[in-house]
Amino acid sequence: MSRTAGAAAVLLLALAGCAAADDGAAPAGSEPSPTVTSAEADETASDDDSVTADEAEPAPAGPVITTTGSAYGTVLVDGRRQAIYLFDREAGRTPRCYGACADAWPPVLAKGDARARRQVRGGLLGTVPRRDGTLQVTYAGHPLYFYAHEGPGQLLCHDIVEYGGRWLAVTPRGVAAPT
Numbered sequence: 422m423s424r425t426a427g428a429a430a431v432l433l434l435a436l437a438g439c440a441a442a443d444d445g446a447a448p449a450g451s452e453p454s455p456t457v458t459s460a461e462a463d464e465t466a467s468d469d470d471s472v473t474a475d476e477a478e479p480a481p482a483g484p485v486i487t488t489t490g491s492a493y494g495t496v497l498v499d500g501r502r503q504a505i506y507l508f509d510r511e512a513g514r515t516p517r518c519y520g521a522c523a524d525a526w527p528p529v530l531a532k533g534d535a536r537a538r539r540q541v542r543g544g545l546l547g548t549v550p551r552r553d554g555t556l557q558v559t560y561a562g563h564p565l566y567f568y569a570h571e572g573p574g575q576l577l578c579h580d581i582v583e584y585g586g587r588w589l590a591v592t593p594r595g596v597a598a599p600t
Contacts, residue, residue, distance in 0.1 A: 439568060439578035439588075483533035484558060486565075488540040491576045493598035495540060496590040497560065502573040505529060507563040507597060510586025514549045516557055516564040522584040529558040529565040540593040561595020 485500030497505040506526065511517050518526055528551065529535075535558045537543035548556040549564055558565045568578045568588070579590040580600040589597035 439570070439581045439583065483531040483535040484529060485536050485538055486529075486541050486546060486558065486560070487538035488593055491579075491590065491598070493576070493579055493590055493600075495593055496576065496598050497541065497565070497593070499529065499567075500538075503567050504571055504576040504578075505560075505591055506566045506568065506578065506588045507560075507591050508566060508584075508586050508588060509597070510584070511564055514547075514559055514562050514564065516549065516551055517586075518564075518566060518584060519552065525569050525583065526566040526588065527569055528555075529567060531556045531558050542593060542595070545595050560591055563591065563595065565591065 486497055486505070487500060488495050489498045489502060491504075499505060508518055508526070516528060518528070531548050535546045535548070537546055541560075545561045547559045547562075549559050551557050566588070571577055576590060578588055579598060581588045589600070592598050
């Protein structure tokens with residue numbers, strides 16, 4: 422097989438994985454990325470001595486955002502090693518992926534503050550409200566997404582065009598990984 426034909430076959434496999442039916446199965450030919458472990462525990466401190474530990478309700482723990490190595494360099498993943506993407510159609514912090522787009526590319530949601538691990542810069546983490554009132558995690562101002570048909574340890578959909586924009590893995594610097 423020629424080099425061009427081989428590259429085309431790899432691209433078709435990647436596209437098939439990113440447009441796979443919602444059957445819950447991993448796309449054919451997928452290989453997991455290196456394992457990420459995070460045994461770090463969060464510490465909470467209170468400056469308010471008037472509330473005892475028994476009376477205080479702990480703030481909900483937000484998602485862990487960490488990093489892993491990939492064919493595209495170091496990229497963001499969640500605590501389960503699920504790859505995280507940005508949507509280049511979103512020039513600012515306002516999410517534009519709803520409906521069928523959000524079914525295929527679910528937003529990274531938070532009920533508490535997202536927690537930075539490894540090479541993730543905590544100061545770049547934030548949230549933005551979605552139309553339904555949920556909070557979507559942002560990184561360097563980009564709303565973050567998963568791909569619904571990838572499993573933990575997979576990064577199959579980097580540099581894929583769907584729903585009017587390009588989906589790109591995110592580096593710890595808060596920019597798209599190289600294509």
